[in-house]
Amino acid sequence: MQQVYAIGDIHGHLSLLQGAHDLIARDRAANGSAVAPIIHIGDLVDRGPDSAGLLRYLREGVARGENWQVLIGNHDRLLVNFIRQPEWHDPGLRRGLDYLHPGIGGRTTLQSYGVDARALDDLATARAEALELVPDSDLEFIATRPRMIDMGEQLFVHAGIRPGVALDQQSEDDLLWIRDPFLLDPRNHGPLVVHGHTALVRARHYRNRLNIDSSAAYGGPLSAVVLEGRKAWLLTPEGRSELVPN
Template structure:
């Protein structure tokens, strides 16, 4: 079976569209127009067009595209703020908020027409956001799954808690975990495909595959195609094997 997967998007619609063009090229080469495309989460924050990313993915699924879109921690922080601006996500440090420049909530609201969100009173910003952010976008994000499994591969946003059965994994871990997952060398029973922790390039560690190549920080958005135990990265000129 063949599965496509895309790393953390972070509001970069143009990069996402380019990646989907690469997948379309690979589909034409293989003749496979049915393989699912898994988006690993973090649709929003830091980049310039979070609204465009959410709408692009929402409409694609609505029109029948075989896309799986997973929820990332930034996506949950976005909807959490919209439902209750005083809420602090359980995975976030208590001294930070979603509107802090390090998190990138301001650019997300900017894409919806809420200007200078990080520099004004939270109550005012929230009232404006409640008027400008479509409810259908919030409902779309809130309904996103937090895990996907196919053909011996597990897709999650951040990773898993080692030693815990996949079906018993906690949402906070699937959306936020780094350690002890990143340094754990054991066989998890399936290849874990994830993002969340930005690195320079897509890297295969044997038991996990990290797709977050730092689009949030000016790096590229990456996509791979997985066929059994083999993984290729999709570049402008086609496939490149990942060992």
């Protein structure tokens, strides 16, 4: 049966991502799945200490031919549009919030690129410094990432899908931001929907979906999982731990 690996919301934690890749390398060696792709579920940036290094690591890995696929998350879109579209307000953000709000985590991302902390008190100044310091190659890498990846038995997406809407009719805002209409719907969506966005203490299998955001943004671990059909295992230093559906 085809195997696929997936990694949850990283949020600027390069060392955690490298550790997750190490766990996958061990599992590949033990289970003969060297050709299985690794899908990163989005929210690459914000809150963690090294978003700049993390984007460079992923971008260079993809460029040299690593079998990595990378989804865009809502935080990734926030970074790109903060720099490229000054008047844009993400519909997923409450009015009154912007990319520099302490709860978003954009300040740590910009500082990882060398933006002066004093510049972060003013949107225009912060954006001007970011334009100079954030490589366009990083922004283009984010902007060109897929919004969903359909592997047949599994569907990978950052936040979830709008239940009852055909996959080719899903809106980007839902794919990057949706919560309750998706999280509270117990119906079978066809493929197993593998997602992040809503932070948990531990990756969890809900039969119709698998949430692999284990709160790396808030000091938790970064989850790496391996899937075979609708079955999933969390990768640990001791090996595979099956995620039994609720």
